[in-house]
Amino acid sequence: MPAIMKTKPAYGAELVEVEVPKPGPGEVLIKVLATSICGTDLHIYEWNEWAQSRIKPPQIMGHEVAGEVIEVGPGVDTIQEGDYISAETHIVCGKCYACRHNRYHVCQNTKIFGVDMDGVFAEYAIVPAQNAWKNPKDMKPEYATLQEPLGNAVDTVLAGPIAGRSTLITGAGPLGLLGIAVAKASGAYPVIVSEPSEFRRELAKKVGADYVVNPFEEDPVKFVMDVTDGAGVEVFLEFSGAPKALEQGLKATTPGGRVSLLGLFPRDVTLDMNNLIIFKALEVHGITGRHLWETWYTVSSLIQSGKLNLDPIITHKYRGFDDFEEAFELMRAGKTGKVVFFPHK
Ligand code: NAD
Ligand code: ZN
Structure with missing residues (x-):
């Protein structure tokens, strides 16, 4: 399958062919229906100081996502095949002082999905089940992928x-x-x-x-x-x-x-x-990140209320990843709102 990968510690990224991954314990495999570019992805693409200190290429980029679960790994009992999910990016430890005060958004051991591990700019992707968020079936994928930044x-x-x-x-x-x-x-x-x-x-x-x-x-x-x-x-x-x-x-x-x-x-x-x-x-x-999971409930309800005017914000939609470089360059130039990819052409 094609995936946008940070292959080298340098400016840019490459569209590469990789194997569809297998979900390990506590993970699910999704068919990516929509994925959007975040400012963080742009920093990784540009290879700024922060990216240099944090990212370990080669790695698949991307973390804002909407997808259908097609396989669940061992031990996953909260998510099933066929579920339509998005993903919280912060993988929290659940054990630290902050987590034990229900302040998961400031967990001091946070790992970031798509930053500290492979992400979702691909036709299929692994999501940690603990970070999966179930969407209502009728939510448009281009809205569902925006829920993380909306948070x-x-x-x-x-x-x-x-x-x-x-x-x-x-x-x-x-x-x-x-x-x-x-x-x-x-x-x-x-x-x-x-x-x-x-x-x-x-x-x-x-x-x-x-x-x-x-x-x-x-x-x-x-x-x-x-x-x-x-x-x-x-x-x-x-x-x-x-x-x-x-x-x-x-x-x-x-x-x-x-x-x-x-x-x-x-x-x-x-x-x-x-x-x-x-x-x-x-x-x-x-403000940092999103409250887990209160904010996700609010975001989902706001979208379902029909009152969020999201269409003008989604300025660019791409089928497949062939034009990903154009998408990143437009975003760098400040000529976009949100950019959404639909990986399956
Ligand atoms: P962006 O860089 O695309 O947007 C910033 C906007 O501010 C640009 O449109 C720019 O033209 C405008 N701007 C520049 N100077 C200005 C000024 N003097 N007055 C008013 N506007 C000015 O970034 P984004 O992706 O929209 O993210 C916004 C900010 O949120 C960034 O600083 C980003 O790092 C930060 N961020 C924070 C968190 C968090 O958890 N706290 C998460 C994600 C992003
Ligand atoms: Zn924690």
Whole structure:
């Protein structure tokens, strides 16, 4: 079967022929129906510093997935042949202090599916049964594969009340766009999006942003104050990882408001903590991964509610993997929302 593999410790990846794997104890084999590219896959493709320190080629890439179980390994009793599943990426230990406090999303022994072992950019793939999530049969594969990143967006947006609250989202990359969809489905208003890329501002509008602003041309803090009659937003959701966006967002948040931080900053960030957070009594949440498994229930229900506007976010669909290099290069250039592959042509 064809698979996108990181074959060498260098830029890029290769489409190779490999054997269909056999599920070992505690594993299931799936026929991959849809799989999507995550920012992490892009880092592995680009072979950045993080990838160099973590990835051991040769390895099949990819972790966002929807597929049908076609074989179960020894000892698997929670999943059956014919089940339609997606996968949580974090393989948690269940034994550490965090896990024993039901904080599986911050397990200190987390292994990552598709990062620390073979992934799902293939026609068939192995999924640890402990990480399988059963989907309703009628969920479209291109939605089912988005559930993992949607979990990040849901934890960011729904870390506090959102219905009827003015909201600023900084960064409309794939994750910020999913955040806009979740915020709108949850009744946020107005949703203001700060994003320098025109292509992504247009996508943000299609997903449902009420206002968009280019922070490289206009002051987003003034923009927010104008829209909110000088009050500032109740909720600030940081999806860019840009230090400047963080500072602007905190300035634009109303005193007593709520902040969720998902974007990862490239370096240490210096902030006027006293005036931007402490004297404003802001409620600040760091967001990582997804809550297991509460967030998956929320994500699945949100999709089934029909209220999540996901179609404009899926900008590129590919049958087979033949054009995978084009897909990665478009994503690198910021010319995509989410990219989905349907491996079986
Ligand atoms: P991305 O790089 O595609 O998107 C970031 C967006 O921010 C881009 O569209 C960019 O144009 C925009 N941006 C840049 N400077 C800005 C500024 N000053 N103001 C507003 N927007 C600005 O990344 P993504 O895949 O959408 O992921 C978003 C962030 O979330 C990244 O930082 C990623 O590392 C992080 N992330 C965190 C977790 C977690 O568990 N905490 C998980 C996945 C991703
Ligand atoms: Zn643990």
